[in-house]
Every structure is written in C-alpha cells, then in structure tokens.
Amino acid sequence: MKFLCGLLVSLAVLASALMTGAFPLGGAEVISLLFSPETLDPQLAIVFWQIRLPRILAALLIGAGLSGAGAAYQGMFQNPLVSPDILGVAAGAGLGACLAIWLQMPVVAVQAMAFIGGLLIVTLVSLTARGAKHHDPILALVLTGIAWGTLSGAAISLIKILADPYTQLPSITFWLLGGLSSITPDDLYYAGTGITVGVLPLLLLRWRLNLLSLPEEEALVMGVNVRHLRLVCIVSATLITASAVAIAGIIGWVGLVVPHVSRLLTGTDYQRLMPLSLFCGGLFLLCTDTLARTVNHTELPLGIVTSFIGAPFFLTLLLRGKR
Amino acid sequence: MKLLHLNRVRLGYSGETLLADVTLKLTAGKVYCLLGNNGSGKSSLLRTIAGVLRPISGDIQLAGRPLTAWSIKERAKLMAWVPQQHAGAFAWSVLEMVMMGGSATLGLFAVPGRSLRTLALSTLARLGIGSLAQRRYPTLSGGERQLVLLARALVQRPALLLLDEPAASLDFGHQIALLEKVRELKNSGMTLLMATHHPLHASAIADEVIFITPEGEVRQGTPQSMLNSASLAKLYRVSQAEIERWLILHAFSQEKIAC
Numbered sequence: 001m002k003f004l005c006g007l008l009v010s011l012a013v014l015a016s017a018l019m020t021g022a023f024p025l026g027g028a029e030v031i032s033l034l035f036s037p038e039t040l041d042p043q044l045a046i047v048f049w050q051i052r053l054p055r056i057l058a059a060l061l062i063g064a065g066l067s068g069a070g071a072a073y074q075g076m077f078q079n080p081l082v083s084p085d086i087l088g089v090a091a092g093a094g095l096g097a098c099l100a101i102w103l104q105m106p107v108v109a110v111q112a113m114a115f116i117g118g119l120l121i122v123t124l125v126s127l128t129a130r131g132a133k134h135h136d137p138i139l140a141l142v143l144t145g146i147a148w149g150t151l152s153g154a155a156i157s158l159i160k161i162l163a164d165p166y167t168q169l170p171s172i173t174f175w176l177l178g179g180l181s182s183i184t185p186d187d188l189y190y191a192g193t194g195i196t197v198g199v200l201p202l203l204l205l206r207w208r209l210n211l212l213s214l215p216e217e218e219a220l221v222m223g224v225n226v227r228h229l230r231l232v233c234i235v236s237a238t239l240i241t242a243s244a245v246a247i248a249g250i251i252g253w254v255g256l257v258v259p260h261v262s263r264l265l266t267g268t269d270y271q272r273l274m275p276l277s278l279f280c281g282g283l284f285l286l287c288t289d290t291l292a293r294t295v296n297h298t299e300l301p302l303g304i305v306t307s308f309i310g311a312p313f314f315l316t317l318l319l320r321g322k323r
Numbered sequence: 324m325k326l327l328h329l330n331r332v333r334l335g336y337s338g339e340t341l342l343a344d345v346t347l348k349l350t351a352g353k354v355y356c357l358l359g360n361n362g363s364g365k366s367s368l369l370r371t372i373a374g375v376l377r378p379i380s381g382d383i384q385l386a387g388r389p390l391t392a393w394s395i396k397e398r399a400k401l402m403a404w405v406p407q408q409h410a411g412a413f414a415w416s417v418l419e420m421v422m423m424g425g426s427a428t429l430g431l432f433a434v435p436g437r438s439l440r441t442l443a444l445s446t447l448a449r450l451g452i453g454s455l456a457q458r459r460y461p462t463l464s465g466g467e468r469q470l471v472l473l474a475r476a477l478v479q480r481p482a483l484l485l486l487d488e489p490a491a492s493l494d495f496g497h498q499i500a501l502l503e504k505v506r507e508l509k510n511s512g513m514t515l516l517m518a519t520h521h522p523l524h525a526s527a528i529a530d531e532v533i534f535i536t537p538e539g540e541v542r543q544g545t546p547q548s549m550l551n552s553a554s555l556a557k558l559y560r561v562s563q564a565e566i567e568r569w570l571i572l573h574a575f576s577q578e579k580i581a582c
Binding site for chain 2: 075078079080204205206207208210211213214215217218219220221222223224225267268269271
C-alpha cells in the first residue's frame with residue numbers, strides 16, 4: 001500500500017516535471033520526444049533534451065545525494081541534528097568553489113576545489129569537536145560545525161569583495177544563491193558521476209552504517225573496523241555534497257530534513273532508511289524545483305520553495321508521527 | 324586450556340597508569356568474577372581485555388595468540404563485551420539492536436538474513452525478553468537495556484564473554500535469571516568474566532574470584548580463599564564485624580556446594 005502510494009506520487013511528480021515549464025508539453029509530445037525526437041520541432045527537442053531533462057535528472061540526483069549524505073552524517077556522528085550544511089561541509093565546499101571561480105578555473109576544477117574545501121572543513125570540525133573534551137559531544141559538534149561554517153562564510157564574503165565586480169562577482173553571487181536553472185548536460189555529467197560514486201558505497205554499506213551510530217568501542221568489539229568504515233562514509237558523503245554544491249550552489253534543509261522524514265516513515269534501520277532517504281530526497285527536490293520554475297513568470301530561488309514546502313510538511317509529520 | 328593470559332600488563336588512559344601490574348590467567352569453561360571498589364578500574368580492565376583500551380605495556384594473549392595479532396573480525400568471533408547500559412542516539416528497535424551482534428559473521432555489503440533474525444529472536448526469548456523485540460531501545464528501562472545488550476553479545480557466540488556489572492540495574496527476579504543464565508552459558512562451554520558489585524553473586528557462581536584492591540593490586544584466587552569477611556573487609560575498606568553483621572556469606576556458599 002505504502003509502496004503503491006509512493007509509486008503513484010513519484011509518477012505524478014515526474015510527469016508534471018516533464019510536461020510543465022516555459023514550453024508546456026502534452027503527454028503524447030513527451031513520449032514522442034523520448035522515443036523518436038526527430039519527428040517533432042527541433043527547437044522543442046533542444047529545450048527538452050538540453051535543458052529540461054538535465055535539470056530533472058540533476059534535481060533527482062542532487063536531492064537524493066544530499067539526503068543520503070545527510071542520513072550518513074547523522075548516523076556516523078551519532079547526532080540527529082547534523083546535516084551537510086550544519087556541519088559546515090556545504091560552506092566549506094562553497095568556499096572551495098568560490099575560490100576556483102575567482103581564480104577562473106574550469107568546471108572540473110571548481111568541483112575538485114569544492115570537494116577539497118568540504119573535506120577540509122569536515123576534518124577540521126571533527127578534530128576540533130574531539131578536542132573540545134569538556135563539553136557534551138553532540139553540542140560540541142554542532143557548535144564547531146557552525147563556527148567553521150561561519151569562518152568559511154566570512155572567507156566567501158572576502159572573495160566576493162576581492163572579485164572583479166563586472167565578471168566574477170555576478171557569477172559567484174548567482175551561484176551562491178543555489179538553484180538548478182543553469183544546469184548544462186556537461187555539469188550533469190561531472191556532478192552526476194561524483195554523486196553516483198559517493199552514493200554507491202553508502203547504499204552498499206547501508207546495514208553497516210547502523211554500527212557507526214553505536215559507541216565506537218562497542219562496534220569495534222562486535223567486529224567492525226569503525227575507523228575504515230567511518231572514513232569511507234565521510235569521504236563518500238563529502239564527495240556527494242561537494243558535487244552537488246559545485247553545480248547547484250548551497251541548497252540547505254534537504255540534507256537535514258529528508259532523513260528525518262524517512263526515519264519517521266520507516267524507523268532507524270539504515271537498511272531501509274538509506275534507500276528511502278535517497279528516494280524521498282530526489283522526489284522532494286524535483287517537486288520543489290518544478291514548482292520553483294512554474295508558479296511564477298520569473299523563476300523563484302529554489303531555497304525559498306524548499307523551505308516553504310519542507311518546513312510545514314516536516315512540522316506536521318513531527319506532530320503526527322510516532323517514534 | 325588457557326583462553327586468556329595477561330602478563331604484567333600496565334593499563335590506563337592517555338599514559339596515566341590506573342593499574343600498574345596485572346597478571347591474570349583465565350581457563351576455558353570457567354566463570355570469573357571481578358570485584359573492586361567504585362573507580363578501582365574494573366571497567367578499564369575489561370576494556371583493555373576487549374581490545375578497545377590499548378595497554379601501556381605488557382602482554383595479552385587470547386587463545387594462544389597476542390590480542391593484537393587477531394583481526395578485528397576474528398576477535399569478535401572469540402570475544403564479546405557487554406558494556407554498561409546507555410541510552411543510544413537513535414531509536415533502534417530491540418531486534419535491530421540485537422541483530423547488530425551478527426556483524427562479524429556477515430560480509431561487508433551484506434544485510435542480515437533470516438538465520439540471523441531467528442538467532443536474535445531466539446536469544447531474546449531465552450533471556451525472557453522476547454516480548455520486547457519490536458520495542459524501541461531508548462524507551463526501555465535500564466535493566467531491560469542491559470539484557471538487550473547481553474542478548475546482542477550472545478548473538479556473537481563468543482568463547483569469552485566480558486560482562487561489565489550486568490546486574491547493576493536488574494530487579495531481583497532478573498538478577499536470579501541472570502545468574503541462572505551465566506551458569507547455563509558456562510555449562511555450554513563459554514568462559515565468563517563478570518565485573519560485579521555483589522559478593523553474593525560471586526559466591527553463587529564464580530569458579531574463581533579476582534580482586535582489584537584499593538592499592539591497585541590485582542589478585543586471583545578461589546572463592547573459598549577470597550570471599551570471606553576478612554578479605555572483603557580489606558577490599559571494600561569496611562570492618563569485618565560490619566560485614567558479618569549484615570551479610571551471611573557462608574549460607575550461600577553451602578547452598579552452592581549442596582547443588
């Protein structure tokens with residue numbers, strides 16, 4: 001029953017994403033575009049294949065990736081409050097990417113710099129949180145994450161001031177706003193690879209992620225090499241976040257809330273939680289992105305729509321759901 | 324057969340010595356009870372044996388090989404550890420929690436199958452908490468959590484089971500059931516090392532008793548030689564007369580001999 005519901009909702013979201021937009025398409029047109037594109041107006045085919053489809057795929061991939069990464073971070077830091085943005089990973093990745101844009105590097109380098117920035121911040125956050133021994137570990141982690149995130153934010157602002165106001169600044173500002181409007185098939189190719197490479201280990205190791213949320217020593221005595229496992233998960237989740245940030249800017253909220261919604265739906269076991277987080281995340285971002293580009297003549301920033309839909313939905317679930 | 328041998332082990336945290344010279348020999352198939360004051364280092368000794376606290380110096384042999392020579396996975400099939408209960412960060416179901424004890428038997432990418440599920444359920448049932456299987460672990464009482472952690476360790480099917488004050492938050496009925504379970508496990512060939520605050524428990528089930536004295540010495544001996552009011556008085560820094568006034572150890576010892 002639940003499965004059928006999910007299937008129907010996802011089909012509806014996917015269909016409306018394919019059909020709506022600046023060039024509305026009918027169902028028959030979409031089908032013929034997908035299977036025999038040469039029979040239709042070439043301009044329509046370009047819009048569909050070069051703009052709309054990459055954007056839909058990007059929304060699915062980024063939404064799924066950010067949620068999967070968020071679920072992994074929450075488990076391995078034994079802290080349901082963390083997410084790529086709260087841990088400062090997103091800000092770190094943003095800083096790396098801004099630096100790359102400022103230095104006029106190509107797209108691949110922007111993504112690489114985003115990855116390095118994200119990994120650097122997550123390492124610094126976990127090291128300083130471990131060093132702050134006199135505080136509650138969960139609190140220490142969130143606080144150090146916020147502090148390092150703020151520091152990265154300040155560095156981003158500094159770069160904005162130093163950047164050329166006519167060429168670089170607009171592209172940095174536009175990019176920082178976050179959104180999927182400027183996705184090209186090339187972007188999708190690079191970031192899609194990064195996200196897929198990051199999601200795969202998380203999906204394969206999904207049951208083992210459970211053991212990362214136990215106290216480290218217990219998992220060790222139960223036969224799990226916690227250090228290796230954690231390293232794999234941090235690198236994977238950071239690769240996902242960095243790839244997403246590199247092409248879509250900082251999209252907050254998804255990585256924190258979708259894992260929680262999934263946890264309310266299916267429970268804590270990562271064997272089911274990880275696939276469900278990926279699924280819900282992709283669907284959620286596709287849904288919000290479709291709304292962002294259709295409800296108004298000018299496109300709404302994605303972050304606004306994400307928050308307007310996500311927050312009330314989350315609050316409703318929180319009040320109605322049982323633990 | 325010697326299952327565990329600690330030879331002149333010095334242990335402690337970040338270079339600071341807690342116990343300077345620990346020598347212990349554990350033979351397979353016996354029950355050992357570890358007694359000592361609060362803060363005397365019982366838990367730390369168990370953690371050192373479990374391999375989560377690195378000894379400062381000295382040599383630990385598990386089943387004839389140095390502890391560090393075992394891979395993490397192999398070691399988990401030989402030895403399990405029941406820590407003191409805690410709340411846990413996430414709302415696991417009891418069944419999920421117990422199934423995690425099977426990690427060492429599963430491949431890296433595997434998810435638990437029917438056999439592990441059955442093993443977990445039957446272990447819960449044998450501990451008398453089968454009805455808790457679908458409950459959320461953090462909503463349980465302290466004693467129930469303790470039993471769940473014991474079930475998780477038993478799913479590892481270890482040769483050596485380390486128990487850190489397993490009776491600490493159990494009611495009287497469950498304490499009796501725990502002692503019963505310990506004897507049953509011993510009869511199945513398992514070796515148990517149990518830290519406890521109850522000399523009566525030790526007197527009821529221990530084949531050998533290990534003391535951590537207030538001076539930081541570790542002594543090993545028979546229950547008869549160790550569990551008398553004179554040596555307990557020294558161990559817990561109370562007077563012999565007080566112990567004799569409040570506890571009747573010999574009654575339990577005689578019962579033990581009778582059965």
